[in-house]
Amino acid sequence: MNRIITIGREFGSGGRELGRRLSEIMGIAYYDQEVITEISRRTEMSEQYIRHIMDQRPVISYPIHIGRHFMVSANPVLQQSQEVFFRQREILRELAEKSDCIIIGRCADYILADREPARLFIYADMKSKIRRCREKDPEENRTDAVLEREILKIDKGRAAYYNHFTGQEWGNREHYDLCINTTNCEIKSLAQRLSGMFY
Amino acid sequence: MNRIITIGREFGSGGRELGRRLSEIMGIAYYDQEVITEISRRTEMSEQYIRHIMDQRPVISYPIHIGRHFMVSANPVLQQSQEVFFRQREILRELAEKSDCIIIGRCADYILADREPARLFIYADMKSKIRRCREKDPEENRTDAVLEREILKIDKGRAAYYNHFTGQEWGNREHYDLCINTTNCEIKSLAQRLSGMFY
Numbered sequence: 001m002n003r004i005i006t007i008g009r010e011f012g013s014g015g016r017e018l019g020r021r022l023s024e025i026m027g028i029a030y031y032d033q034e035v036i037t038e039i040s041r042r043t044e045m046s047e048q049y050i051r052h053i054m055d056q057r058p059v060i061s062y063p064i065h066i067g068r069h070f071m072v073s074a075n076p077v078l079q080q081s082q083e084v085f086f087r088q089r090e091i092l093r094e095l096a097e098k099s100d101c102i103i104i105g106r107c108a109d110y111i112l113a114d115r116e117p118a119r120l121f122i123y124a125d126m127k128s129k130i131r132r133c134r135e136k137d138p139e140e141n142r143t144d145a146v147l148e149r150e151i152l153k154i155d156k157g158r159a160a161y162y163n164h165f166t167g168q169e170w171g172n173r174e175h176y177d178l179c180i181n182t183t184n185c186e187i188k189s190l191a192q193r194l195s196g197m198f199y
Numbered sequence: 200m201n202r203i204i205t206i207g208r209e210f211g212s213g214g215r216e217l218g219r220r221l222s223e224i225m226g227i228a229y230y231d232q233e234v235i236t237e238i239s240r241r242t243e244m245s246e247q248y249i250r251h252i253m254d255q256r257p258v259i260s261y262p263i264h265i266g267r268h269f270m271v272s273a274n275p276v277l278q279q280s281q282e283v284f285f286r287q288r289e290i291l292r293e294l295a296e297k298s299d300c301i302i303i304g305r306c307a308d309y310i311l312a313d314r315e316p317a318r319l320f321i322y323a324d325m326k327s328k329i330r331r332c333r334e335k336d337p338e339e340n341r342t343d344a345v346l347e348r349e350i351l352k353i354d355k356g357r358a359a360y361y362n363h364f365t366g367q368e369w370g371n372r373e374h375y376d377l378c379i380n381t382t383n384c385e386i387k388s389l390a391q392r393l394s395g396m397f398y
Contacts, residue, residue: 123373173372174324178377179372181372181373181376196396197395198392
């Protein structure tokens with residue numbers, strides 16, 4: 001069975017960089033945006049729209065009462081959301097079949113549970129996440145307060161999507177093997193030290 | 200500054216064994232019961248009584264209204280509890296000063312915060328914790344349900360003591376650098392892999 005490492009992460013925690021560096025050190029595949037590109041290829045949806053869908057809680061369809069019958073409303077947004085999740089599952093399973101790999105987000109820890117992945121969750125304190133956002137984009141000129149609201153909003157969306165499709169709580173340590181706090185942490189050095197955990 | 204590793208842990212998670220093995224691999228000091236022995240030496244209290252105090256939330260003393268004056272009740276149990284915490288802090292600071300070390304429990308992550316310790320929290324699912332308890336004591340013949348209640352009770356006490364004296368939430372990932380799930384994990388091999396994180 002291939003070795004799979006899944007990485008859930010708070011926005012600004014450096015989880016994506018950690019995954020990329022880890023894959024380079026370990027010489028294994030790394031999947032992040034590639035999953036979205038592939039979903040887009042297999043559906044009629046643009047990558048941007050897929051990203052939008054993945055960043056929020058799917059709209060729930062309630063049964064509509066018509067006369068004596070209950071009818072499930074044909075909610076196109078919900079249908080698309082389910083289609084995205086279905087494709088996501090399909091693609092992740094194919095990737096996990098191909099070779100050892102690291103997968104960022106995408107509910108991969110849940111979808112690939114039967115592959116017994118090493119499930120990582122990366123987090124950091126707010127100050128540190130704001131600093132990372134500024135380092136990543138030197139032209140970022142929003143105030144700390146605005147950035148904080150944005151970070152919380154993004155994570156709220158990620159949590160909602162994850163919780164909806166997995167029935168688990170995003171970021172709850174129970175569902176991960178290793179939760180890593182990257183506050184004041186140099187990701188490059190962390191990746192190097194962490195790689196030893198997987199040999 | 201000496202390298203300090205603190206280990207908070209759920210009962211039955213193997214956190215204590217992990218700490219001991221890690222200290223052997225890294226060749227550094229390991230403190231667990233030793234702290235209690237030393238508190239006992241410096242106070243009039245028995246080790247058993249100190250352990251009892253550390254396993255629960257200190258009784259709060261409320262001001263007693265006498266005439267027009269508020270008097271703080273002289274609550275001997277609370278006073279002893281505070282005395283234990285005071286000694287605990289004193290001893291941990293001395294140990295941290297002496298050499299690199301690993302410290303199990305005792306609010307060490309909080310007490311030694313200015314030493315920037317690597318703060319670990321070790322946890323596992325209930326099934327796995329019950330199994331570890333049975334492996335540790337082959338004569339353990341209580342039912343799973345009874346053992347589960349006992350484990351939850353011990354952790355509730357640990358949490359209450361920790362939360363009271365630190366003002367933080369025991370087991371909340373925010374207060375740790377690394378949270379490790381030992382469900383289905385061989386502690387010996389984990390210690391070996393984990394040691395690489397600290398070089």
